[in-house]
Amino acid sequence: MTIYSLYIYDRHCTCVYYHDWHRTRRPKPAVERGILPAVSQAVVAPAAETNSSTFTIYSSPRNTLTSASGVVVAVNEMNAQSTVSPLLQAPPSPVGISSTGLSFDEEVKLVYGVVLSLRNMIKKLSGRDEQFLNYRTSAYKLHLFETLSGYKFVMLSDPGTESLRFVLRQIYVGPFLEYVVRNPLVNMDSKEYGIDNEYFRTSVDRMIRGSSFFP
Amino acid sequence: MAIFGLWVINKAGGLVYQRSFADGLAQLTSNEYLVLAGTLHGIHAITSRLSPIPGQSSGAQVIEGETFKISVLLTLTGTKFILLTSPAEPASSIDVLLQKIYTTYAEKVMQNPFHTPEMPIRSEAFDVSLGALIS
Numbered sequence: 001m002t003i004y005s006l007y008i009y010d011r012h013c014t015c016v017y018y019h020d021w022h023r024t025r026r027p028k029p030a031v032e033r034g035i036l037p038a039v040s041q042a043v044v045a046p047a048a049e050t051n052s053s054t055f056t057i058y059s060s061p062r063n064t065l066t067s068a069s070g071v072v073v074a075v076n077e078m079n080a081q082s083t084v085s086p087l088l089q090a091p092p093s094p095v096g097i098s099s100t101g102l103s104f105d106e107e108v109k110l111v112y113g114v115v116l117s118l119r120n121m122i123k124k125l126s127g128r129d130e131q132f133l134n135y136r137t138s139a140y141k142l143h144l145f146e147t148l149s150g151y152k153f154v155m156l157s158d159p160g161t162e163s164l165r166f167v168l169r170q171i172y173v174g175p176f177l178e179y180v181v182r183n184p185l186v187n188m189d190s191k192e193y194g195i196d197n198e199y200f201r202t203s204v205d206r207m208i209r210g211s212s213f214f215p
Numbered sequence: 216m217a218i219f220g221l222w223v224i225n226k227a228g229g230l231v232y233q234r235s236f237a238d239g240l241a242q243l244t245s246n247e248y249l250v251l252a253g254t255l256h257g258i259h260a261i262t263s264r265l266s267p268i269p270g271q272s273s274g275a276q277v278i279e280g281e282t283f284k285i286s287v288l289l290t291l292t293g294t295k296f297i298l299l300t301s302p303a304e305p306a307s308s309i310d311v312l313l314q315k316i317y318t319t320y321a322e323k324v325m326q327n328p329f330h331t332p333e334m335p336i337r338s339e340a341f342d343v344s345l346g347a348l349i350s
Contacts, residue, residue: 004267020267107265114261121254122280125299127241133279137262139272156267163279 003164003208004140004156006171007111008195011150015108016194019204021214115144115154134163145169151176167211175203218349219283219299221316222248225333226293228256232336236349240283240299255297259287277306288313296320312348319344 005020102110119132134143136159145153145168153168179200180186187193208214219240223232230252233245243251259274266272278285279302286309288296296313323341324330330338 102264110261111265114258114265117254117258118278121251121258122278124243124247124251125240126280126282128282130281133281135262135275135278137266137273137275139266139268139270142262142265156265 001161001214002158003214004158006156006204006208007108007154008176009112009115009152009154010189012189012191013112013116014191015112017196017200018104018108019201021208111142111154112152115142115152119144119146133165143168145172147172167208171204171207175200175207179203216303217301218304218312219301221299221345221349222252222295222297223320223336224252224256224295224297227333228253229333231334232341234342234345239301252297255285255287256295259289259295286310286313288317290317294320315348316345319348 002022004022005018007015008017010016115132118135122130122132131146132144134141136142138159140156141159141161143155143157143164145165147153151172153172155164155168157164179197180188180195183197183199186195186197188195217237217239219237220233220235222230225231230249233248233252235242262275263272274287274289276287278287282302283299284302284304286298286300286306288298288310290296296316298309298313298316300309319341323344324336324338325332327338327340330336
């Protein structure tokens with residue numbers, strides 16, 4: 001049983017978080033400004049990253065040892081990027097593997113559209129206030145868990161998996177409440193930022209990798 | 216363990232046959248069924264594009280809700296057979312039933328010289344043999 005990826009959407013219908021594990025088709029980087037900052041470092045357009053790498057050591061706020069006369073006394077080797085944990089950095093993209101053909105922001109919107117349409121269809125068909133749980137194709141299975149506040153947790157796994165709804169619920173009850181809702185620095189309901197932060201990402205990663213169905 | 220309904224959708228996405236068997240789902244007008252069938256046709260196409268692994272993915276084959284599930288059989292000609300059942304029905308028996316429905320469709324509808332392909336199905340023989348199959 002393999003888990004491929006996790007998306008979290010807020011009530012404004014935008015993707016606020018993305019995490020992937022075994023996904024062999026790398027998502028193509030998003031069109032610049034197509035996604036909010038702080039969703040996932042892995043899919044930020046490369047132009048943004050080259051900009052930040054041109055920050056020299058002289059402009060790093062941690063560097064207090066250069067002198068104004070041009071003679072460098074001691075140089076802080078660390079640049080601003082090194083404080084980012086390894087998980088937040090973009091994984092190296094494998095050579096020659098094609099993605100779904102869509103850029104990340106288009107793919108994210110398609111996933112949301114499918115989830116929303118299926119949810120409405122199931123509500124209409126049953127006539128009651130019924131939840132859409134999951135759907136399966138020959139290649140993957142998509143699981144949905146929706147909270148009362150409108151947050152939708154979407155997970156893609158291989159088709160043989162049983163319902164992963166309880167796993168999504170555990171992610172909500174554990175890392176999400178702990179490191180996002182109760183985190184005063186995370187702006188949850190904004191339309192400009194995602195909810196990516198180091199604690200949330202590492203605890204979600206630890207939870208999924210440590211669970212019994214992750215190879 | 217019940218079968219709630221059967222829809223047949225042509226390759227353009229239009230509903231050509233709809234029938235309810237057991238109660239359990241809401242009663243909708245025929246217009247609403249048409250809209251839902253078109254939506255499902257579109258969703259089926261999109262789900263085959265969202266695959267996270269390389270290689271071909273089929274469209275959605277099983278869609279589960281809390282009190283019912285939707286099973287889809289996509290034939291080589293683009294016709295979709297949609298079966299709405301209770302969630303407890305085992306997947307193997309649903310697949311067998313969908314194949315039998317497809318066979319009945321080939322016999323009673325396609326071999327009928329007065330039936331226009333991709334048009335709504337108005338065939339008493341099809342209705343009768345479906346009733347025998349599902350009950």
